[in-house]
Amino acid sequence: MALFEEIVRREQLIKLAIICTEKLPAPAIKGGAIQMMIDGVTPFLSKKYELTIFSVSDPELPDREILNDTRYIRFPRSEYRQHVANELANHSFEVIHVCNRPKNVLLYKQASPKSKFVLSLHNEMFAERKLSEEEGKQVVETVSAITTVSNFIKNTVLERFPEAADKIRVVYSGVDLSSFPLRQSKEGQQIRRDFRKRYHLEGKQVILFVGRLSKTKGPHLLIQAMEQLWKRHEHIVLLVVGGKWFSDNGMNKYVYSLYKKALPFKDKIIFTKYIPANFIHEAFLAGDVFVCSSQWQEPLARVHYEAMAAGIPVISTNRGGNAEVILNNYNGLIIEEYNKAHAFTKAIHYVLSEPELSKWMCHNGRTFIEINFTYKHVADRLISVYQAVHPLHIEVSTGKCQAP
Numbered sequence: 001m002a003l004f005e006e007i008v009r010r011e012q013l014i015k016l017a018i019i020c021t022e023k024l025p026a027p028a029i030k031g032g033a034i035q036m037m038i039d040g041v042t043p044f045l046s047k048k049y050e051l052t053i054f055s056v057s058d059p060e061l062p063d064r065e066i067l068n069d070t071r072y073i074r075f076p077r078s079e080y081r082q083h084v085a086n087e088l089a090n091h092s093f094e095v096i097h098v099c100n101r102p103k104n105v106l107l108y109k110q111a112s113p114k115s116k117f118v119l120s121l122h123n124e125m126f127a128e129r130k131l132s133e134e135e136g137k138q139v140v141e142t143v144s145a146i147t148t149v150s151n152f153i154k155n156t157v158l159e160r161f162p163e164a165a166d167k168i169r170v171v172y173s174g175v176d177l178s179s180f181p182l183r184q185s186k187e188g189q190q191i192r193r194d195f196r197k198r199y200h201l202e203g204k205q206v207i208l209f210v211g212r213l214s215k216t217k218g219p220h221l222l223i224q225a226m227e228q229l230w231k232r233h234e235h236i237v238l239l240v241v242g243g244k245w246f247s248d249n250g251m252n253k254y255v256y257s258l259y260k261k262a263l264p265f266k267d268k269i270i271f272t273k274y275i276p277a278n279f280i281h282e283a284f285l286a287g288d289v290f291v292c293s294s295q296w297q298e299p300l301a302r303v304h305y306e307a308m309a310a311g312i313p314v315i316s317t318n319r320g321g322n323a324e325v326i327l328n329n330y331n332g333l334i335i336e337e338y339n340k341a342h343a344f345t346k347a348i349h350y351v352l353s354e355p356e357l358s359k360w361m362c363h364n365g366r367t368f369i370e371i372n373f374t375y376k377h378v379a380d381r382l383i384s385v386y387q388a389v390h391p392l393h394i395e396v397s398t399g400k401c402q403a404p
Contacts, residue, residue, distance in 0.1 A: 013048070013049055013050040014048075014049050014050065014094045014095060014386070014390055015049070015050045015052070015091070015092060015093045015094050015095075016045065016049035016050065016051050016052070016093065016094070016095045016096075016097065016386065017051075017052045017053075017054065017088070017091070017093040017095070017096045017097065017115075018038060018051070018052070018053050018054070018097045018099065019053075019054040019084055019096065019097065019098050019099060019101075019104070019108070020034060020035060020038065020053065020054060020055040020056070020099050021034060021056075021099055021100050021101055022056050022077050022080040022081070023056065024055075024056065024246060025055045025056050025057065025058035025060075025061055025074065026038055026039065026053050026055035026072065027039050027061075027067075027072075028277045029058065029060055029061070029276070030058070030246055030247040031246040031247055031274070031276070031277050032246060033122060033173065033301075033302045034099050034100060034122055035055070036277050036302065037173050037174075037302070037375075037378065038053060038099075039277075040174065040175070040176055040375030040378060040379075041375050041378050041379040041382060042068075042070055043068070043375075044375070044376060044379035044380075044383075045379055045382065045383070046068060046069045046070045047069075048383060049095075049386070051069070051070045051071070052070070052071040052072075052073060052091070052093070053070060053071070053072050053073070054072075054073050054074070054075070054084050054087070055072065055073075055074050056074060056075065056076070056077050056080055057074040057075055057076050057077075058074070061074060062074075063075070073087060075087075081101070081104050081107060082107075084104075084108065085107050085108055085110070085111040086111070088108055088111040088112040088115075089111045089112065091112070092112075092114070093112060093115050094115060094116060094390050095115065095116050095117075095118060095386050095389055095390050096108060096112060096115045096116070096117050096118070097117075097118045097119075097120060097382075097386075098117060098118070098119050098120070099120050099122070100120065100121060100122045100123060100125055101125070102119055102121075102125050102126065102131055102135070102136070102139045103131065103135060103139070105117055105119055105139050105142055105143060106135070106138055106139065106142060109142050116144045116389045116390050117142060117143045117144055118143065118144060118145045118146070118147065118385060118386065118389060119139065119143045119145070119146045119147070120146075120147040120148070120149075120171070121146065121147070121148045121149070121153050121157065122148075122149050122153070122299055123153070123299050124153065124156045124297070124299070126156060126157045126160055126161065127156065128160070133160075136160060136161050137161065137163075140161050140163055140164045140167065143167065144167065144388075144389040145167050145168075145169065145385050145388065145389050146164060146167050146168040146169070147168075147169055147170070147171040147381075147382070147385055148168065148169075148170050148171070149170075149171070149172065149173055149299050149300050149321065150170060150172070150299055150300035150320065150321025150324050151170055151321065151324055152297070152299065152300065152320045152321035152324065153299050153300075153320075153321065154168055154169075154170055169385060171378065171381045171382060171385065172300070172324075172325070172372070172373060172377075172378070172381075173300070173302050173305060173373070173378060174305055174369070174372075174373040174374050174375050174377055174378040175302075175305045175306055175309045175369060175373065175374065175375065176374070176375050177309060177369065177370065177374050179278075179281045179309075180281050180284070180285070180306070180309035180310050180311075181285075182311065182366075183285060183310065183311040183312075183362075184311075188285055191281070191282050191285045191286075192285045192286050194282070195282040195283065195285065195286035196286050199239065199270055199272065199286075200267065200270075201237060201239070201270075201286065203235065204235050204236065204237045205233065205235055205236045205237070205288045205289075205352060206236075206237050206239050206286060206287045206288045206289075207222070207226070207229075207236055207237065207238045207239065207287070207288070207289050207291060207348060208239050208241065208283060208284065208286075208287030208288075208289065208290045208291065208307075208312070209222055209238065209239070209240045209241065209242070209290075209291055209293065210241040210242060210280065210283060210284070210290070210303050210306070210307075211241075211242050211292070211294075211301070211303060212242050212243070212244070212245060212246065213240070213242050213243060213244055213254065213255045213258060214244075214254065215254050215295065216294065216295050216296040217242075217293065217294055217295070217296075218293030218294055218295045218317070218338075218339075219240055219258060219293060220254075220257070220258060220261065221293050221295075221339070221340075221341045221344055222238055222240075222291060222293055222341075222344060223238065223258065223261045223262055223265075223269065224261075224341035225341045225342070225344035225345040225348065226238050226265070226268070226269065228341075228342070228345045229345055229348055229349060230268065232349060233349070233352055236268075236352070237267070237268055237269070237270060238262075238268065238269045238270070239270050239272065239283070239286075239287065240258070240262075240269065240270065240271045240272065241272045241275055241280070241283050242272075242273075242274060242275075243273050243274035246274065247274050247276075248274070249273045249274050258271075259271065280306065281306065281309075281310060284306050284307055284309070284310035284312055285310050285312075287310075287312050288312065288313075288352075289312065289313050289315065289348055289351050289352065289358075290303070290307040290310075290312045290313065290314050290315070291315045291316075291344060291347075291348065292304060292307075292314070292315070292316040292317065292322065293317060293338075293344065294316070294317050294319045294320070294322065294338070295317070295319065295338060295339060296319065296320070297319055297320040298317075298319045298320035298321060298322050299320055299321055300320065300321030300322060300324060300325065301316075301322065304316060304322065304325050304326055304332075305325070305369060305373050307365070308325075308331060308332075308365030308366060308368055308369045308373075309365075309366065309369045311362045311363075311365065311366045312362060312365075313332065313333075313351045313358045313361055313362055314326055314331065314332030314333070314361070314365060315332060315333045315335065315344070315347045315348065315351065316332060316333070316334055316335065317334070317335050317338035318334050318335065318336050318338060319338055322334070325368070325373070329361075330361065330364055331361050331364040331365035331368050332361055332365065333347050333350070333351065333361075335347055
């Protein structure tokens with residue numbers, strides 16, 4: 001009987017497609033905030049939906065596969081959106097969730113006119129330089145719902161298209177807490193020791209940067225800040241985690257400038273290059289202060305969630321959506337003078353000099369994640385959006401499908 005009920009349940013599930021951007025593959029073998037979020041919610045969504053995930057292809061992944069009740073379909077980056085549209089025409093998805101590409105919604109709607117569309121925004125994709133007035137109005141009219149990763153991104157949409165107000169909702173991202181054991185636990189301490197030994201960090205206070213090595217992310221300011229900090233804190237090290245572009249450890253003019261600036265300081269500045277998503281928690285557990293030095297209007301960097309989960313003090317800039325999850329002097333510090341090296345010097349010195357306050361902020365940050373920002377929370381928020389778009393209640397015992 002249980003087997004029959006499970007078969008009936010699977011047959012009656014709503015068919016849901018999630019379409020990643022053309023940038024990176026899913027699962028997140030090469031990182032990416034969108035791909036990592038999708039990985040996190042997939043185990044929860046696949047229990048309630050017949051789930052298909054579209055992404056760009058990768059040499060390490062087959063073009064088509066089924067993993068844990070989830071179908072993955074991958075296409076080359078060249079003509080990716082057209083490949084996806086052609087594939088959609090061969091299916092009957094009730095709900096199609098398009099990630100971060102509003103223009104593609106119009107193409108996909110033509111391919112699957114009966115589907116309901118959800119658009120999620122992880123960047124300022126409704127900016128004038130990216131979307132015309134006519135296109136924006138068409139997208140807003142076409143979709144049944146819009147989700148954004150922050151209130152900041154939500155407001156960038158409403159400033160141009162106030163008619164989207166009834167369709168738009170903030171769905172914050174999150175983390176998998178099973179990857180972030182408590183720092184003081186036996187497992188957490190072992191991870192910390194192993195990572196610090198690997199990079200020769202024993203006996204050091206580690207100032208941590210995690211992100212792409214881009215001027216918009218501001219790691220050059222941290223190098224400048226460290227020059228002053230070493231006068232007061234002899235045993236601190238700046239650990240720079242990240243590559244030129246996600247998994248790309250190549251060199252460009254800006255990355256070269258960082259290495260050149262760091263050269264005189266020898267082993268006081270360490271570049272790890274790219275660390276895969278499934279190991280990034282090790283860096284956070286090994287650090288002593290995490291700094292998000294973003295210079296651009298950050299939508300809301302997922303590193304904030306990871307840092308709080310790892311129980312590390314957080315310093316961030318008041319750019320974009322960052323201050324929506326980092327509450328100044330509660331679970332971290334917010335820097336207003338985001339483009340001034342001395343502001344980072346002052347904040348880092350304060351955290352290092354006030355261990356009891358830092359411990360309190362770390363506790364608050366971890367609790368904040370546990371209550372609000374696990375992937376289960378993210379999945380529940382998405383499910384509520386999908387249900388509003390396509391409400392369907394399944395009576396497994398009878399196999400009947402009824403609208404509430």
